[in-house]
Amino acid sequence: MNRLDWSILRDFIAVAETGSFSKAAKRLLVSQPTLSRRIAALEEQLKGQLFQRTPKGLLLTEAGESVLAGARRVEEEALAIERQADAAQQTLTGTVRISVTEGLGSVWLPMRLAAFHEQYPGVCVEVLVDNRAANLVRREADIAIRMFRPDQPDLIAKRVGDIVMGLYGAKSYFARCGKPERVPHLKDHYLVGFDETMAHSNPAVQRLETYFTRERIVHRSSSFIGQLHATKAGIGLGVHDCFLADEEPDLERIFPREFDHHMETWLVTHSDMRRSARIRAVYDFIGEGFSRDRKFLQGKGT
Numbered sequence: 001m002n003r004l005d006w007s008i009l010r011d012f013i014a015v016a017e018t019g020s021f022s023k024a025a026k027r028l029l030v031s032q033p034t035l036s037r038r039i040a041a042l043e044e045q046l047k048g049q050l051f052q053r054t055p056k057g058l059l060l061t062e063a064g065e066s067v068l069a070g071a072r073r074v075e076e077e078a079l080a081i082e083r084q085a086d087a088a089q090q091t092l093t094g095t096v097r098i099s100v101t102e103g104l105g106s107v108w109l110p111m112r113l114a115a116f117h118e119q120y121p122g123v124c125v126e127v128l129v130d131n132r133a134a135n136l137v138r139r140e141a142d143i144a145i146r147m148f149r150p151d152q153p154d155l156i157a158k159r160v161g162d163i164v165m166g167l168y169g170a171k172s173y174f175a176r177c178g179k180p181e182r183v184p185h186l187k188d189h190y191l192v193g194f195d196e197t198m199a200h201s202n203p204a205v206q207r208l209e210t211y212f213t214r215e216r217i218v219h220r221s222s223s224f225i226g227q228l229h230a231t232k233a234g235i236g237l238g239v240h241d242c243f244l245a246d247e248e249p250d251l252e253r254i255f256p257r258e259f260d261h262h263m264e265t266w267l268v269t270h271s272d273m274r275r276s277a278r279i280r281a282v283y284d285f286i287g288e289g290f291s292r293d294r295k296f297l298q299g300k301g302t
Contacts, residue, residue, distance in 0.1 A: 009075065013071050014059060019057035049063065092278050096143065099133070101130075112293075141281075146265070160287055166261075168234050169251070187211065187216070190209075224240070
């Protein structure tokens, strides 16, 4: 039997967790045909079928379950070695990956990082704008800015403030549909909402949507910036980060007392990675930025 290429185990784990070649390929940044060939080669080498194809996706066979358990042990050891080696690097050079939600990652963070690059020109900051939580244990990112406190024991987290969200409408929308005078009147208005997955995972969003009839939720998006532009276009009312929406002259906030959602904001990294000089420099710089911009990130009306 030929020696096993351990890098293929990373591919195998991704397919097992996503249940899809296309989703796993997107995560791994490879093409779907390439990934399919790698898994086929692994099955041939191990002389067994690892996945069963079903209408709902790829499911692990009994042999696949056994391989997955071993592959995860190998992955944990490999990642631990990577983190230890990275932590030993005390030079202020290299790449630091930051996972951050769209509003902060597309607008606030780039504005603040200009000063960082002047101070640390040898460090490349890679910003991963994604509304899902990156897995820091698996090195999907070195640092994460999250809207919840993590509970994994290997992570360290610092609360850096709150992001406030409010309910907004465009002046063009109010001119066309009128401005609701009381919260119960929202049932007669239209809403620009979050996509179904995000809506179901956020209690504040679920509460808001109860004020609107289902047929009045006329636009949904997984993009915070896309929602903001849909609200500006007058499609309907929308819930937005106040530090973004307050800067839009065409938008007006309504019912600030009833819809004043504060989200805890946490700066997170792996305990091993905090010892890396370049990661510590980025972590501390972002923490200081949140401290300076605390009021700005809560919006003008807070």
